[in-house]
Amino acid sequence: MYPNWILQRAYLTPLRKALAYKNQSWTFQELNELSIKRARQLVGIGIQQGDRIAIMGPSKPELVMMMYACMHLQCEMVMLNRRLSPEELAYQLEDSEAVTVLIADEDIEKLPPETAHYLFSSIENGGEGELTIEKEWPLDQTTTIMYTSGTTGFPKGVRQTVGNHQASATASVLNIGLQPQDVWLCAVPLFHISGFSILVRSLLYGNQVYLYDQFDAEAISQNIIDGEVTHMSVVAVTLERILHTLEQRNMKASPHFKLMLAGGGPVPVDYLARAHSLNLAVAQTYGMTETSSQTATLASEDAMQKIGSAGKPLFFNQIKIADPNDKGEGEICIRGPHVTPGYIGRFAHKNATIDGWLHTGDIGCLDEDGYLYVIDRRADLIISGGENIYPAEIENVLLTHPAVKEAGVCGVDDEQWGQVPIAFLVLNEPVSVEQLQAFCLQKLAKYKMPKEIIFTDSLPRNGADKLLRRKLLQ
Incomplete structure (x- = not known):
């Protein structure tokens, strides 16, 4: 058993600033009191301790309060990606069997029709029920469930426990250090592991979070x-926007700014050199939803000596390369207390690990000094602006159109987003690109939309008729 993070932090440093948003700020004591009130209001609408609740909203203080309220109730929070289409959300809601959805008023139009829900405003204005808040949480208690696309095209609901999040935060602080005055700027979505892990670190470390509901290069650069x-999490596309803004204004980072954690795919060497000239320390990281954020991180002082590396595993974590070839390249496998215990719904039967090791499907190698190099983020994975896109998911949608006989999707390089998906189709009957794009827009998040659709007579396949996506561009 470990302490309720919210209660413990409010007890230890009640008057320390916890959260800032625009011109408002809250102490840890204020956040605790507000989240307890919200938890009682959730009881008032019938939410019970331990319920599985879906939650959706922009990264604003109201969402933080609602998340902390659910944590006080020891609910399992299904973190809904507000960029998904209603059809994608419907799959996750059905698969997760969440008892209801707590949703920000501004997002209500995103929900599938006839979905059981409560608006944030109605909860905030509602009555309170009786509640006894547990002062301790078991390590195996599921705190969050986040959906990540699978190679089958069906997203998997990944469980992250108290122990997973706590191990991740502890390993991170052993790597980057801690000062009471540290302030973590959060401009990544709180429904992502990168965003939620910032909240966890704030509660465990006692540091302030400076929250943005959307990325604003000008304001963040200032x-x-x-x-x-002092700290910020970025992906390559947001890092470049900050670099560009600083360069345009002929300004450098303050000496008080300590570190940018860059995840979601490799950071171009040019970006690292530009960041270095602007006094901006960048640490590349490697992690995934199944590992509650970071597994390995490259120290900023090693960035130019180990270009392209994701660094060494953090203190409690282990990395090995399974079945390496003669170049030492093979599947990246991970072991540690930050690794998910498993999945829910359709994939509840699937073991997350084999003999204690998470097989990532990513290809990489370790150099003679133990630094990890990620060669391919899974054979078919497309990483666009830090978002993971699986071709099979897009193909499955395209194949439901009556005019489409075969579909193959792969990623192409893009200066702004790193990669974007394009689709190759064999048709049953004539159809226009515009009609297919309109069809996809009903079923896919915008960032998953094929940026180009190409008609062809056949798709490359092997002897077993398996689609060879790597040969699509050829």
């Missing part, structure tokens, strides 16, 4: 110049 924040 925070970095002024030294108002």
Whole structure:
């Protein structure tokens, strides 16, 4: 058993700033009191301790309060990606068997029709029920469930426990250090593991979170110049926007700014050199939803000596390369207390690990010094602006159109987003690109939309008729 993070932090540093958003701020004591009130209001609408609840909203303080309220109730939070289509959300809601959806008022139009839900506003204005808040949480208690696309095209609901999140946060702080005045700027979505892990670190470390509900290069760059924040999580596309803004303004990062954690795919060497010249320390990381954020991180002082590396595993974590070839390249496998215990719904029967090791499907190698190099983020995975896109998911949608006989999707390089998906189709009957795009828009999030659709007579396949996506571009 471990302490309820919210209660414990409010007890230890009640008057320390916990959260800032625009011109507002809250202490840890205020966050605790507000989240307890919200938890009682959830009881008032019938939510019970331990219920599985879906939650959706923009990254604003209201969402933080609602998440902390659910944590007080020891609910399992299904974190809904507000960028998904209603059809994609419907799959996750059915698969997760969440008892209801707690949703921000501004997002109600995103929900599938006739979905059981409660608006944030109705909860905030509602009555309170009786509640006894547990002061301790078991390590194996599921805190969050986040859906990640699978190679089958069906997203998997990944469980993350108290122990997973706690191990991840502890390993991170042993790597980057800690000062009471540290402030983590959060401009990544709180429904992602990268965003939620910032909240966890805040509760465990006692550091302030400076929250943005959307990425604002100008405002964020000013925070970095002024030294108002010390840490930030980015992906390559957001890092480049900050670099561009600083360069345009002929400004550098404040000496008070300490570190950018860059995940979601490799960071171009050019970005690292530009960041270095702007006094901006960047640490590349490697992790996934199944590992509650970071598994390996490259120290900023090693960035130019180990270009392209994701660094070494953090303190409690282990990495090995399974079935390496003569170049030492093979599947990246991970072991540690941050690894998910498993999945829910359709994939509840699937073991997350084999003999204690998570087989990532990613290909990589370790150099003679133990630094990890990720060669391919899974054979078919497309990473676009930090978002993972699986071709099979897009193919499955395209194949439901009556005009489409065969579909193959792969990623192509894109200066802004890193990669974007394109589709190759064999048709049953004539159809226009515009009609197919309109069809996809009803079923896919915008970032998963094929940026180009190409008609062809046949798709490359092997002897067993398996689609060879790597040969599509050829």
